[in-house]
Amino acid sequence: MLGLHPYVDEWKRNLLPILLPLAFLYVITKNPLFVALALALLGFLGWPWIRSKLKITRADGPLRLEDGLAVFPKGAIAVLKVTDVPFDYRDMGGDALRDKVNMFYRSINVENDVTLVMRRTHVDKSEYLKELLHTAQNLRITVEADPSNQQARRKLDIIQKMIDKLNEGEAPFKFEFYVVIHGKSAEEVRSVSSVVRSALSSIGMRLGNATSDEVSRLIGMNLKGGSKPALPSQLPFLAPFSFPKTPRAELRLNGIYLGTEMEHGTPVFWNIDASQNPHLLVLGPTGSGKTEFLLWTSFKLNVVSGLPILAIDVKGDVRRRLRRNGIQHRVISPLVNGLGLLEVKGVPLEVRAQQVEGILANSFRLDKYTSSIIYEAVLHVLRESQADRTSWDHVMDKVMSNDVRYTAYIRKVVDSVKFLEVGGSIVDAIGDGINVVDLSLLKSEELRRLTTFTVLVDLMNKYSSETPDEPRMGVLLDEAWTVLRAEGPDYPLVADIVKRGRGHGLFAMIATQNPEDLGEEADVFLDNVGLMVLLNNGDRKFWSSAARFANLTEEEVDRHLLYMGRGEALVRFLGDPRPMRVSLDVPQRWS
Ligand SMILES: Nc1ncnc2c1ncn2[C@@H]1O[C@H](COP(=O)(O)OP(=O)(O)OP(=O)(O)O)[C@@H](O)[C@H]1O
Ligand SMILES: [Mg+2]
The missing domain is CATH 1.10.150 (DNA polymerase; domain 1)
Incomplete structure (x- = not known):
């Protein structure tokens, strides 16, 4: 019977055939019972109509439903769905994020009532994986039949990456975010919705009309109920910027094994070939494991790629560790091999x-x-x-x-x-495998710098003319403050190696304690190294200066970074500001 509501015409149509015979019977019999019966019927069946006249109608269902819009007897809603937010809060510094959040709330704080709806729904992982594998299979057939089909290739690539991620342990889910605009009429909500849409697109959020199915699902939800009221100035947490993202897969799924990512336990590699810049910088306080990490990484590099390694050993501990671990190496001493500064090789x-x-x-x-x-x-x-x-x-x-x-x-x-001129040159003594230039017998800092700079310049001369774009040798520069603090903008030797990327044929692995140790050219290192490894450090000042080049939030520093253990590090890949926490790979004897 409620089906009559609120269509008044229909109500009249249904009621008249009953009321007319009752009136007829009353005229004939004059029995007031028929009047009472008619009134009772009127009261019962006509209540919805009376209610609508008294403007106390409940908008139970929409009169009209279409993509992005629902019209009710008493008003309308427009529904926008967020289709993409191409970055998240970790891509921005604190100030930029604050600006974005402010603009977000300003955009939705129009005169109309705007409701934000967020839905995160479960997805069956094995079903989803099956679906992806099936799609991948079909695409593979398409690609095999027509190898020139670039679009299918790209799709297959993407699907394969998704499969890899699922196999790495990521759990799929669906995430939907809607902006619902309430108003008096379809025209009004439509025009407000287009204003909101363009305002939000100016902060990078892409929105489209929700489908009529989605609109109808939202109507079933109680859009008004829920949590405590808040004011825009209180800036509640902004969900669409909080999608978890990881650095680009091609950077971290191949190459040298670095360790395991601490949140998901997935292995992290460093793909030097895919890196914009091949150099590595390790920062950490004394005893945090810099030397071990550098040595172990360069040993793996030598084994995996066959690249010869040259380690500048300031304290003599590189040599000691290699010996202790039974790793074959060649020791070169400036006292025995000489510098050869006045030898001219390969340059005017x-x-x-x-x-x-x-x-x-x-x-x-x-x-x-x-x-x-x-x-x-x-x-x-x-x-x-x-x-x-x-x-x-x-x-x-x-x-x-x-x-x-x-x-x-x-x-x-x-x-x-x-x-140090004893008739030869260190560079001539370098061979394949692992070479250690022992500086521990040089007591003056000047002579240690002299040796290091000479070796670096001679290696640059040797390799930049050969195959300029490929790393030809890995250079391990531990205790880098010894040379870098002396490096000025007039002769930025190591900074130049880092800045030139692959240009010199060298692949530098540099370790020091603080960003300040990097000397006047510190920014060149921080902005250009392909991989930055920040070892555990309980010093808040260290992390706040690190936040400048690793996009860290204060909360991250407080919750995770101040309390990292030995061998745990924050790892940043160049070009991808989102760092990962990694428990570094160490030689067997520690595990
Ligand atoms: N990943 C690790 N896991 C467990 N222990 C480690 C790890 N890395 C290093 N260590 C231990 O910590 C000690 C200090 O490491 P290491 O000498 O590499 O630190 P460092 O940062 O080079 O210090 P310094 O600045 O004094 O040279 C090592 O002798 C080793 O025993
Ligand atoms: Mg050390």
Whole structure:
């Protein structure tokens, strides 16, 4: 009977055939019983009509339902569905996120009543996987039949990646987010909905009309009920920006094994070939495991790719560990093998003179004036002398023959260099496998820097002319502060290796304690290294400076990062600001 409501015409049609005979019977019999009966019927059947006249109708069901719209007797709703939010809150710094959230609430805070509805629904994993495998099978057949079908190939690629993720342990779910706009008429809600849609698209959210099925499902829900009221200024948590995402699969599913991701327990690799920049930077306080991680990683690199490794061993502990772990290696000492600074190989004389100037300027922290005197003298000696007669004595003679000040200091520098000129060069002694340049016997920091810079420059000369785009050697630079703090913007040697990416044929693995150790060129390292590994560190200041290049929230720092254990690290892949927490792979004896 309620089916009559609220169509008044229908009500009249249904009621008249009953009321008319009753009136007729009353006229004939004059029996008031018929009047009472008619009134009772009127009261019972006509109540919905009376109710609608008194404007107390409940909008039980829609009069009209279509994509993105439902019209009720007393008003209408427009329903938008969020189809994509192409980033999440971890992609933004604190301020940017705050701005986005503010704009989100401003966008939906129109005069009309706007309801946000979020649905997260369960998906049967094995069914879903079966479906994907089936689709993949069909696509494979399509691709085999027509290898030029790029679209099918791409689809197959995507499906395969999804299958990989499911096999890695990710659980599928469906997530829907709706914006429901209430108003008096279809026209009104439609126009408000298009305003809301374009406002939200300006902060990167894409929305479309919900299908009529989706609209009808939402009507079944109680859109008004639920949690406590809140004001826009209280900024409740913004769900669409909180999709969990991980770094690009091709960066972390192949290559050198780094360890296991701590949230899901999935293995993490580093694919140097897919990385924009091949260099690795490890930051962590003393005892956090930097040296172990670097050594173990470079050993794996050598085994997996056959790349020769050169480790600069400042404290002598690299050599000790290799010996303890029974890993074969070649020890090279500057005291035995020499630097060969005045040897010119593969570069013009002028370039060599500049290189020598840069190496000495950084190693001995020379001012521009002093270093340019050395440059002139070196260039003169390289030009004038026979190859076998170039020596630092000649350079000093040349310096003395000019009328220059501070010759005493230049003599001190030249004497130090002479100390390491024993007729050969470290680079010539390097072979395949793992090489260790032992600096532990050099007691002065200047000589350690001198050796390190010379080796790096000579390796760059050797490899950049050969196959420039491929790493030819892995260089392990532990305790990097020893050289980097001295590196200035005039001769940024290591910073240049990092900045040039693959350009020098070197693949640098650098470890130091703090971002400040990276010297004046710190930003070059932080912005360019392909892989950054931040080891456990209880220092909040460390994490707040790390937040600048690893997109961390304060909450993440508080909840996870301040309390990481030994061998646990935050790992950031270049080009993907979302870092992962990884329990690093260590040699067997610790597990
Ligand atoms: N992943 C790990 N799991 C467990 N123990 C580890 C791990 N890495 C290192 N260690 C232990 O911690 C000790 C310190 O590690 P390591 O010498 O590599 O630290 P470091 O950061 O290089 O320190 P320093 O700055 O003093 O050189 C190692 O001797 C080893 O016993
Ligand atoms: Mg160490």
